[in-house]
Amino acid sequence: MTTTSTPAVPTPDVLGTPRQTERRAPRGRFSVGRTLKYAALLFFVVIVLIPVYVLLVTSFKGAGDASPARAWALPQVWTLENWQTAWTALSPAILRSLQMVVPAAIIAAFLGSLNGFVLSRWSFKGANVVFTLILFGMFIPYQAVMIPLNQLVLGLGIPSGVPSLILLHVVYGIPITTLIFRNYYMTVPHELVEAARVDGAGMLRTFWSIILPISIPSFVVVLIWQFTSAWNDFLFAVFFSSSQNGPVTLALNNLANGALLQNYGVSMAGALFASLPTLLVYIVLGKYFVGGLMSGSVKG
Template sequence: MSLATELEKKQAASRKSEMPGQSALRTRKGLSRTVKYTLLVFFLIIVLMPVYVLIVTSLKPPQDVNPATSWGLPVRWPWEPALEGGPTGFDNWALAWNALSASIGRTFLLAIPAALISSFLGAMNGFVLARWRFRYADIVFTVILFGMFIPYQAIMTPLVQMKTSLGLPSDISTLLIVHVIYGLPICTLIFRNYYAGIPHELMEASRMDGAGMLRTFGSIVLPLSLPGFVVTIIWQFTSAWNDFLFALFLSNQNDGPVSLALNNLAQGAQLANYGSAMAGALLASLPTLIVYIVLGKYFIGGLMSGSVKS
């Protein structure tokens, strides 16, 4: 018997002896796969449950709301005729739209400029702090960054006093200034991290050519900045859209953003009128949800940079 065949035999034997163990391993793997998918789907359902509640409840006319069937589908769908000419589920939506439409318009006028302005300023800061550095640039950065983490309550009392003494209006324009200012730290952070990834050589080449800082920024750096802008604009748009704190302290329901109007609609709603509150919550969330669905990748990019180190 040659050595080779003996070796082969041994291997075959050992392969045989492994067989039962391996199949046990495979069933264990299959089992853990099943457990994993079951758990994941279970969590998926839990996370989506509030969305189901929002949609279903928004379609139920007030007279059909009943605690016992509150988790069920609507007894009468909105397109089915209501009893005795009563309201249908669509009326919830009409009510919500009437209560919110003006404020939704105002919130666009607030969130879009706020996002654009602080993004542009953030890009300049990020460029300087990452790539055209000066002494103490790191200290300046940390000092700016701290502004991102403060509880805004800590500046709210003097800010409200300042607004009163300057006679600033309780509307979108005041909120615009505030969102631009308090958006600067995060935009600076995002762009600083983003520009840190741009090769040194590009910048050096431009310096060699005798281009100044602004030329370098304008002709070399800005054209490369689109991904950074997408991230900051999404971030700023979302936080201005979803803000409630500044809106509550600095504006009023008639001239303020959608968060105030929605809160007013929801707090005014009795149990029987939950439908319109839910319809309103869906309407008010639609713009940020669309942004999330369409540009989800960049949305996550913004989230990640919130953790300081990218």
């Protein structure tokens, strides 16, 4: 006796509409394209983190264990001696770098905000020419003006070390800070400035009471940018400071040259110490940096 199977018949739902009793198979969560994308991202992350791995591993190796032949191997004996030696050598320079970059970043950001406001919302004859000349400073190579700049600083009687480096980073930071703030203020509604003018507020009063409170996103962007560029600078440090009054980049160079043939671990630990402040700044303020960029601080 044979039986015949009947095909699945749609069953009506509450509203009388036929409804299929069979369900579709669930679609895969990850497609081939998405898998390849994540694989490529993982590959580039590994490439970027390889130097960090070598730095970190070598910083815990002893003098005999830290060698190019064992760069990829884990330490035979883990030690903190390299970190102690590097901190002893770099801690005074790290303090001097903080004394330099903090006021340099704040002063350059404040001057850039003033310039950006005037050039964007308080127009005057020749404003575009002034803005072009300010931006021209961004494209002058430091090496081209280093000798006359050195003579100028010496002629003004500015002490070498932190004072002269603060002045130089403020001056060379004004073009980029002016550009960022001007582009950000171009997105501010004209009604705010016009309302302040109607109420009798002058340029400085309008800037202090109206514009400055809404400039936090751009200040975050500029402060992170200036802090990083001033902290990582080496050329100005070579010309305008010495090992006794210079920043951490100069001290790190002296440490690496002194330990190059003796212990790579000290150099690696010193490099990690020197890069730690900028890394912490990006970790703490990274989301605010991205938010400041997206809020119009780099829009033309």
